[in-house]
Amino acid sequence: MRVTTKMLTSSLLNNVNSNLTQLQKYENQLSSDVKVDKVSDDPVAAAKILKAKSELKSQEQYSTNMEYASGWLKSVDDALASVDDVLQRAREIAVSGSNGATAIESSKALGEEVSSIIGELVHVGNTDYNGSYIFAGGESSTVPFTTIPADGSNITEVNFIISDSATLEDTFTQKVEISKGVTIDLSAGQMSFHTDGSGDTDINSSFKTLIKLRDYLVSGDQDSVNDLIGEIDSLIDNVISERAVVGAKSNRIEQAQGRSESFNTSLNTLISNLGDTDYAETSALYSSQQAVYEASLTVGANIIQPSLLDFLK
């Protein structure tokens, strides 16, 4: 084949250029730590990365949701523990108040104590977590329990935001999604505050019972006080069952968090494997490409220079 000067230069330029392009590609991968920068770099891997990233974003959101939910359930549990304490104390008072030896004066004093217990229970019932009232169900931005009189002294009636037992069930729903399609209901208080001794829905049953207790104690009606003990016991049972439910939910979330973490790790590994630079491999390729590039430059410099003219006098 006849070889002309122009052929030599243009093929040299083409080759040096393609070597440099390759070199730049490796250099870019090494300096950016990214192998698949644009989708077109590797469409198959990029498709998987896009999917995994979207999945990861969802998982991160679920993690945020779960953190919120477990904090919420923790404060629900704390509040229910206080409810339990309050009711236990009420039971003790009822037991001592039903004792025939108790004088009418002491009975009145016990009645006063119950009065303050009612105030305490209202306070616990109005606990909030991060601005949301934990026992208000879906009305979390409204103070759930209000008293009559409003200053809380000698309370005659406690009102809940919902007065119709038919819609009560609807109120207690506060779903949080903790993984794809799995929701947990965070609402609490239905069992502890609004269920009577026989397990039926009865709005504010705990307050009603305590108010009755106070009134009987003040009037010295020991028999009725005695009758109330059983009712208080079942209220305490209700609180304990609700705490068990809350505990079970916390456990579920804890397990889900564990699963979510390992899922996140595997997603991150997948994304990294598909899209990040393999340093060992790329460095090796880079070095050999550099050698090729330098060789092509050296050879080029040698080929381009001489011509027959150099050897003629």
Next chain:
Amino acid sequence: MSLFFGNNIALKGMMAQQAALNVTANNVANASTDGYSRQRVGLEASNPISGIVYGEQLGSGVDVSDVSRIRSEFLDYQLRTQTSKLNTQTTMNDTLDNIETVFNETSSDIGLSSDLSSFWNAWQDVSVTPATSAVRTVLMESAVTLTDNIRQIYSQLSGIQDDINTQISQSVETVDSIAERINTLNGQIANSVMNGETPNDLLDSRDLLLDQLSEIGDITVTKRGETGAVDVKLGDNTIVDQDGVHSDIDTSSVTGGSLGALIQLGDTSGESASSVQYYMNKLDTLAAGIAKSVNEIHFDAINLEGESGDENTGAEFFVSNDGEEISAANITINSAIQKDVSKIAASDEANNLTGNGDAALAIANLKTTSSLSDSVADTSTKTIDSFYQDMVTQLGSKVSETESNVDNQQTLVDNLSSKRESITGVSLDEETANMVVYQHAFSACARVISVVDEMLDTIINNMKA
């Protein structure tokens, strides 16, 4: 037979060598000229003279028969065909690469897919604490970002589409001007041929123009008899023939070259994944799909003020900013929501529950439950997320496909042009070697003249009668 006969032969030799040297000089001078084909002097022995001496024929020197260019028409044809294809792929690749840059789905967390994720996540946040205005504001902002980006991408795609149309009309103008020049050259070449000359440099200029034309479109070159002129077709359009230039070309029949690629890219039917319109349509489907599915749930849901449906001024979460049907060009968030985030309806319970986020959760779940049907060709339904991912992946595959096409085609073209260069290009070594030959031949002829001179001197001055 006279001594002057020898002198004459030598003179003709000197003249021929000089002519050859001039051609060599011309070759060397044009060693790097685009489209130049090396030229060669054809030398032939002059007609011999018969029977003057010994009854034999006697050579009478050398004549320059022609100066011809060295060129392979077959390689020209091949190279033009392949250049045409190369340019189609290059233009395709450049434009699709631009489109890919517009979508900007790179390794870093930018681009629509991340905006979409943030949007769905913001709904999740609202579903958890629906009454908090901070999360509602975050949701509103993420929706604004999403719609802004959709509109921006759409307008950038329209920009590319406009750019393509401009390039098409520019290409047509270039074709016209090249056709004009080819037509002029046709005339000049035909004249020279009629005069019995070989118009090497004119032919080179015309070949160069044809090379340039092949970069723009697929051309067919036919010789017009023995006149030396050529007829040129671009796609199915005759642009140069015996009647001159035809400038009213129908671009739709052009399939090769950069123009062919531009025609495909600018196709407004939106059926081919190689057209900008295709991606604009996809984006429209996406925008309309998001708007429809979100609005459907949001309309009936209840906002913080207990309003739903028509009484909620923000019931339509996404609206269009120009009164037309919602598309990627006009999608925006309801201004009532932008002014007052409590208009975002998160609850689906009838009794005004500020803490209920069921509707927000239902909207957040659209990420995986929504379905979009692609109005074009594809009847399968996909979730919003995978619809977008599939589109981006398809675009990426197209870019990488054209990229490797360009690489392959480039190798082929490089190969062919190197082959052509091998035939038509000037080799300085060869020219130098020729130069030495011509120079020595010239000297030798001159030497013959001086020998003849000496012989004449002997006869005229030294012979004593």
